[in-house]
Amino acid sequence: MSKRYGGKFSPEEGRPPQTPSERGSFRGARRTRAGGRVNLLFFAPLPLAARAFGSGPTELALNLTALGALLLAAWLTREGILAQEAYEARKIARRPAIPRKMFASLLTGLGLGVAGLATSGVSAAPLIYAVLGTALHGFAFGLDPLKDKGMEGVDSFQSDRVARVVDQAEGYLKAMTDAIKRAGDRQAEARLERLQSTVRDMLRTVEDDPRDLTAARKYLGVYLMGARDATIKFADLHARAPNPQARDKYLALLADLEQNFTAKTRALMADSTTDLDIEIEVLRDRLEREGVHLETRDLA
Template sequence: MAQRFGGRFSPDMRRQDGNLNPVPVAPIRHRLAGRPKYVTLAAVPLLFGAFFQDPTGMAGNLAAFGMIAGAMWMTGQGLAAEAAYEVRRVARRPAIPRKLFGGVLAGLGLGVGVAEPGSLMGAGAVGVTGLVLHWLAFGSDPMRDKGMAGTDGFQQDRAQKMIDEAETHLAQMRDAIRRAGDRWLDARVDRFAATVEELFDRVRSNPGDLSAARRYMGVYLVGARDATVKFADLYRQTRDPATRTSYETFLDDLEQDFSAKSQRLLEGDRTDLDIEISVLRDRLAREGVRSDEPGRLDAPRTETARFLDGLLTPGRDKAR
């Protein structure tokens, strides 16, 4: 559906209370996301040329175009998964290496497109070249988890399952608000979703916080989705300003609650870090690495101890 252009100083772009529209949250997009469609366009001659060949050649050209188009679709999905992986502090590697499969499928498509009787070696060389060029153009898939060292795998799986369900609720909430046909409300819900994503990020980095955030990611988010669905259906029919104001106030309150919860979880992580550092300091002191006399440090006996001592006492060199 076409949408009217609007900017900061465009008419009707201010709310009744005089505040400007919320800054839209840019969707996650890979910098190479536009490349696959150009490769698909470059393969269009295979599609048109198929109708000027014998049945065998037609089947080969159609199959080659289908493979290349499918490979580019799979590559686009891989780029989207990589973009989501890059923006998160804690993330699992993609379960399916889509870009790798896309490169293999693109190489097969090129090989089939140039294959002729008695020229299998040449077709194979073209296919391998296409695979290499695909890797040079789009890179490889993330092959390792990020920021998950030392975390409990079972707890991480439970947290990720809960996050996946919560992201489904967010997606349904976005779909519902689009039915209202209001760009300001679309941007407002996107801003709320960004706040919720911060809570997801906290839970990913520390799955032990799942129990504390479960009600927010479940009950509260489901309630926000249901309220958004009902509001969108009602507002699309009535365009009642009072109903809109009530919904915006609801989103403001809910966003503040989610933001406060994320901040409390962050403060809890800092407290845990302070406790870990304090315990490690006491352990070093008991092993004779640190002197009990304040202001004095004994020389650490091992390289590891010296590293830890320097890490825990950043002002040591200045004191000397």
Template sequence: MSAQRFRGDHSPEGKQGEPHIEACKPAKIKLRKKPGGFALTLMFLTPFPLLLEGFSQISNASPIGAATSFGTYALFVLAAWTLREGLQAEAAYNERKIARPRMFPRKLIAAGLSGTAVFLAAWFGWGQNMFTGIGFGVMATAAHLVAFGFDPMKRKGLPGFNEYETDRVARAVDKAEALMAEIEAAAAGINIRSVERKVSSLLDSVREMLRTVEQDPRDLTRARKYMGVYLSSARDATIKFAELNERSKDTVYQAEFVALIANLETSFKGERQLMLQDNQSDLDIEIEVLQERLQNEGHVAKD
């Protein structure tokens, strides 16, 4: 009776009379490298002396100096945070076959924030004149852009598909990835490594489906239920389990949740395999029609 605790009406097993989906075998988890690496970490650590300087200014009874140091430090941290968001958006853009540039160029904004922070630090903190501070700020902005580059600005699409079709797929993938981000955030709060790995394995399967849809936008119609309804159910179930697990470390809840995630993963993998088979069948038909046309026109000898 408790087997339906995490299942909604839109889950693969949510309705009576539907076939049971067997749990899939544990999948090998793909480690996703975080963009930015040490350079991004350094961006967060570099302004730390400004924080210490702010406390020093407080002890020296200099409120203006303290406000300047804290404000400059906050600008540096905001720039680093914006840069991280930009690098993540760039990584997602590079991974996708179909993508649209982000509305706000985060890496460019981060460069501007860094330059502004350096300008303020030079003018107010280092005692330089305004024009020297501007020079330092411009150099910092340029160095930031050289180190991390610009944001992707071009639309990515596939040959043979019009802009409407590619935009339709891009919007659907954006919504799916937003749901996946919510699932990852909820799973991170569970603090059970085995459960987090299972959720990560499910999301890897979802990403494979998204890449399949991007390669052939005609698959979007049949995949929409999985990319929207099933992912929403997975998000709701993950949030619900995280809340239950915070109140009670009941292994029964954990087993039910893991079983649901496994069933969803199997469902995504199975649907993706059907898509690939259908795409192969379409290709076989196109090849057969082309061969018949060439034979009828005398370009190829008939068997």
């Protein structure tokens, strides 16, 4: 029988399997849709700038207005897609406060209509451009989420509490990511990504069972805010004058936080399992009092 060759210099030899926390924040990540064709929207209207300065004052004003409307539409489209991706990534989320993609569709139609007016004058052509531009943009990029997303059996007040805490926690994580980039330390960035992955595991656990919010609030609020402040201070210090001792302390802090968040998340999941077992036992007792006898495997 053939045997795979391996030695101490083989890539996989002696390497321990990765734990979930060592896989970084790319675990479960998906490619963003806010690229490619969205970026083309920023370049497509640029010829209007050349046309604007090669004609009279009326055409100048119309072309620049069309250029501004189309660039604003491109920016709103990108922001709308990012907001929708954040909405889809969560199990409990509020709809975006501003329907960015819908406004972008209207601005696209407005920009094309004004550009057509600068070229064709007052006629049916600008109206056709406006209607087609609005419709095609809407078909290409879709509509914004129009309703809040929650879970069955969870009241709106509890869903709003979870959504607010998740939004706040994601804000802390984003601030930490922006700050650590200033330090220019790849190892610190990778270590922070592992912590962020662990924090997001807790966020998903709280979204699965909003009753865990009370137990996790201190972690997602006080501890995460402290981690953000420490990251900002470390990044500022490291950017001015690298300090190996401060760096070691910061990395040790991230490691401690990761362990604490992991332990708390496991405790929350264990509590959820215990609650399920209790509900099953209560249901079994009620059925037996009604004269219905079930095998253990029926409700296990």
